[in-house]
Amino acid sequence: MLPKTTPREELLTNLRAAYARMWVRLKGSNREATGLVAEIGLPIFTIGAYVILYRAIGFPPTAGAAVIIGGAMIAFWTNVLWNMSSQWFWERESGNLEMYLVAPVSRMSILLGMAMGGGLNTGIRALGIVLLGIFVFQVPFQLNAPLLVVAMFALTLVALYAMGMLFASLFMLYGREAWNTASLLQEPVYFLSGAYFPGFFGPIVPFAIQAAGSLIPMTIGLDAIRRLAIGGGDITSVWLHIIALIACILILFPIARRALSYMESLGKKEGRLTLRWQ
């Protein structure tokens, strides 16, 4: 029989597991420099297409700045979809999932490690995309509260990765659906979140689209960051966003935890946790 652990020891074990999972992700993603350069440089092409389109139809240069921020946030959404949501699927395919399930740690600590590693990796890339975008397209920013921007950004990431944890749980038993569903959630979310739509479009975009978009934390965070970084806003212009993002986090984390337990027990009952090549 295993010796009983104290809550402190349990916490430390879980934090070590999260750190270990994060380390693997950081090391794995950054050991090939060409990948890093490509991940920063290549998204600029899509962003550039929208910046040129805005210029062509006569929108102000701030629209281009909004697109660059949107493009950087898309990097996080892509990471959440492919490296969080679909991750249990990949882990099952590669045989790691069964090891996680028998390890004496919480599954949430593994997801936390993935989120921290993915967030840091993507943060480096997103920063590169923004800096390169500013350099290439010479778009204006009006930054009066940089610390608030950083705080909003961090809050958005926590909410976004909480959503990723929930998706990861739901995708756990998927076969090829995981792949197709992650792919399906790309462009529609770019559209709904307004990644390429600056905030001043608000009154013109149909309410139903805005309402659907508001269910995605990226939409809320993106709007707040744009208000601060492009509109020169302060806390009074984003306090509602802060409340909404905190609410997202408080709702999504417990749901993710419950969903994970449910899907794990369902997978055990149906014998699908080690099923490969579905």
Next chain:
Amino acid sequence: MAVADFVKSARESFRVGWKIESNWTDPVLFATYQVIRPLASLLIVAFIVIIGASVGAASNPTFDYNQYLAWLIVGNAFYAFVLQIMLGMAILVHVDRTRYEVLKNIYISPGTLHPYVVGRGLVSVVNGTVSVILTLLFSVAIFNGLLHMNIPLNFLGVNLLMLIPAVILGVISLLAIGYMLCAVNIVSNRMEFILGDSVSGIFFLLGGVIFPIALLPSYIQSIANVLPITYLLNTVRESFGLLRGNYMSDLAYLALTTLVTLIIGIAVFRLAEQRAKKLGLFDRKSEY
């Protein structure tokens, strides 16, 4: 005989690829998945243009937004070929090497790697065709049906004799580029998730998908002018009657750029194949 063997292997590869990509769900859901991505992409740019028209942001008041939207819808719909082929072929090596662990078996079977890649690429072509047709139909339903915008798109007036050769040549050029992406992924194991989207992004910017390439800086226009996607979209728009250009000249350029792309694609793939064999990369696994 060699050609017959190639065709036979490609046909079997197509059959396997089609099952892998489509039999995880029912046909209606599969078709829905195929159309949502290009349609959402189209809605993004269409809304930008509609908003541009609504707020009167255009500097030119005589600008015909409906004509531009028709131009944009056709370009965006046919861009689905780019998305499907680039995304499908960019991930192919990773999936077969890491997930199904069959790349090494395919490689050691006599003369099957090339027809295998071609056959799997053709699955993306079929998916692309479904996406193009559904995107065009949905676009008309949304913009003319729901939003009553009267966009000048008449599918019955499309000149198929102009459209079909352009699409065939364009698809061959995209398959050749997909071949290069497979080659990159054979020798790399970090770019499979970004390569398809990024190369599609390059074509999105340079191929005249959402704005005419004349709006690009002149030094970038020269790059756009050697891309087959530029001529594919020009010829397609000409067959829809949305662009007054020289169709035969565009088709000739499309044929020429396709031929060059094909030669480069095969050469790059062979180089990658040799390097992978030398370094033992055909059974490399990577998970992180």
